[in-house]
Structures are given as C-alpha cells and as structure tokens.
Amino acid sequence: MYLLLGSLLTVVLIANAVPTYYDKIVDSKINGRSSTSTLKKNPQLDIRKVHALQQGLPTSNIVASITCIKHVVVANSTKLTSCIDPPVSHQEVIKPMLENISVCNMQMQLDHLAGFFTRYYKSPMGLLASNYVLDIVRGVAGDASRSDVSVTAFNHNWSQPSIIARIPGSSPLLPIVILGAHFDSINAKDPDNGQAPGADDDGTGTVNLIEAFRTLLMGGFRPSHPVEFHWYAAEEGGLLGSRDIATTYKNANAEVLGYMNLDETGYFKPGTREVIAMQPAFTNGELNVFLQALITNYTRLPFVMDIEASGQATQVLQCNYTCADHATWGLLGYPTTFPYEAMIGYGTRSLHTAEDTPDKVNWTHSVEFTKLAVAFAYELGI
Numbered sequence: 001m002y003l004l005l006g007s008l009l010t011v012v013l014i015a016n017a018v019p020t021y022y023d024k025i026v027d028s029k030i031n032g033r034s035s036t037s038t039l040k041k042n043p044q045l046d047i048r049k050v051h052a053l054q055q056g057l058p059t060s061n062i063v064a065s066i067t068c069i070k071h072v073v074v075a076n077s078t079k080l081t082s083c084i085d086p087p088v089s090h091q092e093v094i095k096p097m098l099e100n101i102s103v104c105n106m107q108m109q110l111d112h113l114a115g116f117f118t119r120y121y122k123s124p125m126g127l128l129a130s131n132y133v134l135d136i137v138r139g140v141a142g143d144a145s146r147s148d149v150s151v152t153a154f155n156h157n158w159s160q161p162s163i164i165a166r167i168p169g170s171s172p173l174l175p176i177v178i179l180g181a182h183f184d185s186i187n188a189k190d191p192d193n194g195q196a197p198g199a200d201d202d203g204t205g206t207v208n209l210i211e212a213f214r215t216l217l218m219g220g221f222r223p224s225h226p227v228e229f230h231w232y233a234a235e236e237g238g239l240l241g242s243r244d245i246a247t248t249y250k251n252a253n254a255e256v257l258g259y260m261n262l263d264e265t266g267y268f269k270p271g272t273r274e275v276i277a278m279q280p281a282f283t284n285g286e287l288n289v290f291l292q293a294l295i296t297n298y299t300r301l302p303f304v305m306d307i308e309a310s311g312q313a314t315q316v317l318q319c320n321y322t323c324a325d326h327a328t329w330g331l332l333g334y335p336t337t338f339p340y341e342a343m344i345g346y347g348t349r350s351l352h353t354a355e356d357t358p359d360k361v362n363w364t365h366s367v368e369f370t371k372l373a374v375a376f377a378y379e380l381g382i
C-alpha cells in the first residue's frame with residue numbers, strides 16, 4: 001500500500017484521472033466516440049462494447065452478463081459468437097489443487113522476507129530481498145521441472161529489480177493474465193535507516209503469489225493465455241516498479257485480459273466480520289463481478305465492495321488515489337481488480353512501521369487469497 005504524503009502534484013493528477021476511468025478506456029479504444037455516458041450507467045458492458053465497436057461489429061447482441069468475459073475480451077468475431085464458457089467452470093480441477101496450498105511454505109518465506117532489516121528500494125538490503133524472491137521463484141519452477149516457465153529480473157533505473165515469472169500460453173497471442181504484488185517495504189518515518197519488516201505490507205501478498213504459482217505448477221497448469229506473476233520493486237516509492245513495467249507493456253501494445261493485485265492479506269480487526277474487501281477505484285466493473293464469483297466459489301469468505309462499507313470515509317481512506325499497484329494498470333486502461341484483507345479502517349494498523357511483523361499475520365485469513373490467486377490464474381488463463 002502506498003501512502004500519499006501530501007504531494008500536491010499527485011493529488012492534482014489524480015483529481016483529473018479518477019472520474020474519467022471509463023472515459024479513458026473508451027477514448028483510447030474507440031478514438032473519442034462519446035458513448036461514455038452509456039458505459040458509465042452500465043459498466044458491465046464496457047470492455048465488450050469497446051472491442052465490438054473497435055472491430056465494427058454489432059453491439060446489440062452484447063448482453064450484460066459475465067458469462068463471456070474471457071472470450072469477448074479476446075476480441076474477435078468468432079470469439080464473440082462462441083461466447084459460452086461460464087467464468088467459473090473448472091471447480092473439479094481447481095478445488096483439488098487448492099488442497100496442495102501450503103501455509104508452512106508461506107510462513108517460512110514471510111519470516112525470511114521480514115528478516116531483512118528493510119526491503120526499501122534504495123537500500124542494499126532491498127536488492128538482497130529482490131534476489132531472494134528471484135531465487136525462491138526460480139526454485140519453484142525448477143522443482144516442478146517446468147523449463148517452459150521463465151523467471152526473470154526486470155531491471156529499473158534504481159538498484160532493486162522487479163521479478164516476473166511467465167507461464168507461456170499455448171496460444172501465445174491471447175491477452176496476458178497478470179497477478180501482482182510488491183515485495184519492497186518502507187519505514188515511513190525513516191525510509192533510509194528505519195526498520196521495515198513489511199510483513200503484511202506486502203509480505204503477505206508476495207508469499208500468496210509465490211504459493212499460488214507453486215500450486216498451479218504442481219497441478220500441471222498449462223494455460224492457453226500467457227499467465228504472469230509479477231513481484232514489484234519500489235511500490236512504496238510511488239508505484240515505481242509497476243509503472244515501469246506496465247508502461248513497457250503498454251508501449252509494446254500488450255493486451256492484458258485481467259490484472260489482479262494482492263497487497264495486505266493477513267489481518268482483520270478481531271471481533272469484526274471477516275470478509276474479502278474489494279477496491280472500487282481504478283478497478284474494472286466486469287472483472288470485479290468475475291472476481292466476486294471466484295470468491296464465492298473458491299473461498300470461505302464473503303466479499304464487500306469497500307465503497308459500500310466506508311461511505312463516510314474520506315477520499316484517502318477509500319484508497320481512491322493511486323494507493324497500490326492496481327492503479328498503475330488501471331490508469332493505462334487495463335482491467336484490474338484488487339481484493340484485500342479488510343475494509344479500510346479494519347485492516348492492519350502497523351503499516352510502514354517496525355511493528356509490521358509476521359506474528360500479527362493471520363494465516364487462516366491470508367490463505368484465502370492464495371486460493372483466490374490460483375482460481376483467478378486458472379479460470380482466466382485456461
């Protein structure tokens with residue numbers, strides 16, 4: 001989670017960007033055609049209409065249903081007419097796989113990550129943490145004997161690289177499915193010298209994704225879409241790692257079917273209702289509905305859109321500034337979704353301090369996000 005520290009420039013930028021999320025998609029995809037108001041009224045239609053319009057296809061047969069997110073986003077006429085797959089359709093394969101999820105693996109990896117005095121992106125230890133993630137993820141691919149899977153460091157213009165694991169798609173031209181978390185940490189009072197174990201922010205999301213990646217590979221996952229796992233550097237520096245990568249993808253005209261972000265998954269205030277909270281800002285209505293079906297089918301928790309719950313909250317509390325890496329992809333027009341540990345205000349209170357330690361992580365809760373990551377990668381990527 002990236003805390004906005006009163007930067008005027010960022011605030012101004014966001015003030016313009018937030019209300020125009022759908023406008024941005026429409027503007028970029030259909031060159032300024034002003035169907036924006038229709039799309040705003042019915043966000044379930046957006047991506048499909050955009051793609052149909054883009055190809056000069058009729059839009060009248062596009063109904064507001066989530067049953068064809070996968071194929072329609074692929075964006076071709078044949079795909080549009082064979083749009084029959086329900087989004088949640090592989091329970092018999094995925095549910096047994098979920099039983100292979102190891103909390104013990106996640107605990108060991110989190111202890112190791114939190115053992116770095118800090119993972120701040122400018123710190124030499126931040127580089128060691130990046131090497132650790134690279135080694136672990138390479139080890140996972142090696143153990144599964146998957147030489148087709150690549151694990152690479154993405155170098156930035158600062159010392160801490162991001163890490164990208166790519167499971168190739170059997171149809172390599174299909175849009176990419178991406179899951180991301182950030183592994184850097186920060187002590188907000190003293191970034192350069194303060195201790196920053198970053199257990200929940202975002203050690204939890206980092207190890208959820210490593211374990212989801214392992215579970216999928218051990219289950220022999222061979223998707224038709226390319227599926228990528230991203231572990232970002234320098235999120236706490238202002239989403240720098242994800243911005244560098246997403247901009248590179250955008251400039252290469254990469255198509256992304258869906259991006260799911262995990263950031264803080266291991267704590268909810270004792271005595272409150274245990275939920276999976278979902279962020280409305282910078283996320284995509286259609287992908288959110290898809291995620292809700294995954295949550296109901298594959299986890300034991302209910303979902304709550306954070307905006308419903310925190311109606312009285314301030315803008316910053318609602319996270320509707322660029323509070324995490326999903327916003328990077330969202331601002332570039334990619335469909336994103338962002339589930340997290342609790343409604344804002346009921347999650348971790350140790351953010352960006354030396355107190356964000358592994359003993360506060362509730363694994364019974366966090367493991368649900370690993371399940372969700374496996375389901376997201378499989379159902380969208382297969």
Ligand SMILES: *[C@@H]1O[C@H](CO)[C@@H](O)[C@H](O)[C@H]1NC(C)=O
Nearest residue numbers: 055074075076077078079173
């Ligand atoms: C859709 O299919 C047609 C022909 O089958 C092809 O020429 C075109 O490039 C495809 N469009 C996309 C976006 O893949």
Ligand SMILES: *[C@@H]1O[C@H](CO)[C@@H](O)[C@H](O)[C@H]1NC(C)=O
Nearest residue numbers: 086087088089293294296297
């Ligand atoms: C699973 O997802 C489908 C949507 O694909 C939904 O209709 C169904 O109710 C879900 N099952 C449960 C148990 O929630």
Ligand SMILES: *[C@@H]1O[C@H](CO)[C@@H](O)[C@H](O)[C@H]1NC(C)=O
Nearest residue numbers: 096097098100215218219220
């Ligand atoms: C669970 O993992 C083992 C390897 O540890 C693998 O052989 C097995 O096929 C996996 N099961 C599923 C359902 O993915």
Ligand SMILES: *[C@@H]1O[C@H](CO)[C@@H](O)[C@H](O)[C@H]1NC(C)=O
Nearest residue numbers: 156157158240241243244247
């Ligand atoms: C380093 O990268 C950041 C983020 O991509 C960019 O804003 C900055 O201008 C770059 N600095 C240099 C020296 O290239």
Ligand SMILES: *[C@@H]1O[C@H](CO)[C@@H](O)[C@H](O)[C@H]1NC(C)=O
Nearest residue numbers: 018280281313314315318320
């Ligand atoms: C952001 O928060 C403000 C204030 O609560 C609200 O009016 C606005 O609709 C929110 N924007 C988004 C995109 O959620």
Ligand SMILES: *[C@@H]1O[C@H](CO)[C@@H](O)[C@H](O)[C@H]1NC(C)=O
Nearest residue numbers: 268269270274362363364365
């Ligand atoms: C951890 O979460 C479980 C449910 O997932 C809950 O029963 C338990 O009370 C939580 N532990 C703490 C210390 O909050």
